[in-house]
Amino acid sequence: MRYVRCVDITSLEGTAQEPGPAAAPGRVVLLTTSHRVAPGLLSWPAWQALRGADRVLCADGAHPQLPYLREAGITVDEASPTAQELVDACAGGRTVVVVATGEGEPSLTDGLARLAGSGRVRMPELELLPASYDLPGARLLDLVQVMDRIRAECPWSSRQTHEGLAKYGIEEAYELVEAIEAGDREELREELGDVLLQVVFHSRIAEEDPEAPFSVDDVAGGIVTKLIHRHPHVFGDETAETPEDVKAHWLRTKAEEKQRESVTDGVPLGQPGLALAAKLASRARTAGLDVPLPRGEGVGYELLALAARAEADGIDPEAALRAAARAYRDALRAAEGVDA
Numbered sequence: 001m002r003y004v005r006c007v008d009i010t011s012l013e014g015t016a017q018e019p020g021p022a023a024a025p026g027r028v029v030l031l032t033t034s035h036r037v038a039p040g041l042l043s044w045p046a047w048q049a050l051r052g053a054d055r056v057l058c059a060d061g062a063h064p065q066l067p068y069l070r071e072a073g074i075t076v077d078e079a080s081p082t083a084q085e086l087v088d089a090c091a092g093g094r095t096v097v098v099v100a101t102g103e104g105e106p107s108l109t110d111g112l113a114r115l116a117g118s119g120r121v122r123m124p125e126l127e128l129l130p131a132s133y134d135l136p137g138a139r140l141l142d143l144v145q146v147m148d149r150i151r152a153e154c155p156w157s158s159r160q161t162h163e164g165l166a167k168y169g170i171e172e173a174y175e176l177v178e179a180i181e182a183g184d185r186e187e188l189r190e191e192l193g194d195v196l197l198q199v200v201f202h203s204r205i206a207e208e209d210p211e212a213p214f215s216v217d218d219v220a221g222g223i224v225t226k227l228i229h230r231h232p233h234v235f236g237d238e239t240a241e242t243p244e245d246v247k248a249h250w251l252r253t254k255a256e257e258k259q260r261e262s263v264t265d266g267v268p269l270g271q272p273g274l275a276l277a278a279k280l281a282s283r284a285r286t287a288g289l290d291v292p293l294p295r296g297e298g299v300g301y302e303l304l305a306l307a308a309r310a311e312a313d314g315i316d317p318e319a320a321l322r323a324a325a326r327a328y329r330d331a332l333r334a335a336e337g338v339d340a
Contacts, residue, residue, distance in 0.1 A: 181319065251286060263287045282311050
């Protein structure tokens, strides 16, 4: 059973008297922690503040940090003081540490701000001390937790399959490309989130597979392993001075991993036609295969030749055609008297 001593803040020693003019005002430390970091992993300044405090208070008796503080010998009083009560508790130079709840104690901090602004109260020293910090990518944990709940409780999401969601993955990828080409930073951020949602959603569905389940951690672990293996110039002993060197490393390690029979293996035939043609031309050029383009009648063969030529010149034919199509769209709207 977790032990948290419950006290009335007004019963704390020294709170019944107003501090005299010469009395030290004391110190209030608001200790914040991240729920995305394992409880008990606190910074050294946080442990120093906790061990040096005259009182440690927490309004939440179920706070995940409390068992670890107790194990370290820290006595925590369960209390929700008002701003004035907290100031009074610091009389005589005492230090009071408040272990903030998940909401961050906004009512308490607002009350302290009002007291400080009134000019009628001699305020203790106020310090906000983050005891643990989010690492880069920590909000991804929130996304995984939210997805877990949606999958369990949402009537629509709980019934989705990989096959049913496939079309959304394609749509979101196209919308991401559109945001990039439009140069809209806010839209780019949002569309990246939508693409990320597809990854997390599919990973959550995959956990339920009865024969070959995997999780988002397996997905992330797989791509981490792949990136490290394909960047020996970063994580190994090889060197790469130019982007061409990097690409050579990538293609060589990828070929070792996949052990493909043909340079065309792994090229998705369902992608847009110009992109497909350019990808095949790129594979042939990289492999040093001098295979003439097939000759035939019709616009398809003409487009194939244009795509291959664009790829050889370092041009993405899909992006080039989209840019031209946008210009055509703008011209049509202008002819109609519609703003672009």
